[in-house]
Amino acid sequence: DQQVKQNSPSLSVQEGRISILNCDYTNSMFDYFLWYKKYPAEGPTFLISISSIKDKNEDGRFTVFLNKSAKHLSLHIVPSQPGDSAVYFCAAKSSGNTGKLIFGQGTTLQVKP
Amino acid sequence: ETGVTQSPTHLIKTRGQQVTLRCSSQSGHNTVSWYQQALGQGPQFIFQYYREEENGRGNFPPRFSGLQFPNYSSELNVNALELDDSALYLCASRQGLSQETQYFGPGTRLLVL
Numbered sequence: 001d002q003q004v005k006q007n008s009p010s011l012s013v014q015e016g017r018i019s020i021l022n023c024d025y026t027n028s029m030f031d032y033f034l035w036y037k038k039y040p041a042e043g044p045t046f047l048i049s050i051s052s053i054k055d056k057n058e059d060g061r062f063t064v065f066l067n068k069s070a071k072h073l074s075l076h077i078v079p080s081q082p083g084d085s086a087v088y089f090c091a092a093k094s095s096g097n098t099g100k101l102i103f104g105q106g107t108t109l110q111v112k113p
Numbered sequence: 114e115t116g117v118t119q120s121p122t123h124l125i126k127t128r129g130q131q132v133t134l135r136c137s138s139q140s141g142h143n144t145v146s147w148y149q150q151a152l153g154q155g156p157q158f159i160f161q162y163y164r165e166e167e168n169g170r171g172n173f174p175p176r177f178s179g180l181q182f183p184n185y186s187s188e189l190n191v192n193a194l195e196l197d198d199s200a201l202y203l204c205a206s207r208q209g210l211s212q213e214t215q216y217f218g219p220g221t222r223l224l225v226l
Binding site (some may be wrong): 004016034036041042043044045046051061069089093098101102103105106 | 218
């Protein structure tokens with residue numbers, strides 16, 4: 001039972017253009033969502049997050065959009081840079097303090113110079 | 114500020130053996146979670162420790178156990194290793210139960226032969 005899904009295993013964009021990474025979820029009890037970036041041989045690095053009471057959060061080149069009715073969130077990277085090439089994971093947390101994050105399978109982003 | 118560190122970086126064990134993985138949380142963080150990441154998948158929550166007690170657990174058998182010490186560092190112990198335990202084991206810390214964002218270490222790559 002995959003509660004968080006990233007349906008695109010990979011994405012390739014040109015440097016300077018927009019990258020859009022998508023994530024769908026099934027559990028309406030999720031109250032917080034996060035995006036992580038992972039390079040090979042490193043742990044996931046926190047990028048940006050959003051609470052379920054908001055529909056948009058922006059931090060520099062990164063913007064996360066949340067559509068609760070569609071149970072969908074997306075990460076926009078503008079402009080994309082070659083250093084953004086990595087695996088991107090979305091994660092969701094249920095209300096409560098157990099610390100359990102549920103991750104999608106990841107999307108590999110390649111930004112071409 | 115020191116980030117999350119883990120040791121060892123790599124480990125090879127044989128089926129049936131026991132293993133202990135270690136994690137030092139980020140400075141000021143008293144809550145530690147452990148995740149297992151199989152190849153090509155997102156991380157899966159094993160358990161969380163807060164104030165030296167387990168207070169959240171994922172779908173992992175009892176042979177996965179842990180400890181948290183007064184300095185908030187943590188150990189993950191796995192008994193009776195199976196081939197399917199081969200994975201990247203990630204530790205994440207946060208500054209208390211009310212903080213939503215978890216910060217990950219670089220992980221320990223375990224190979225079970």
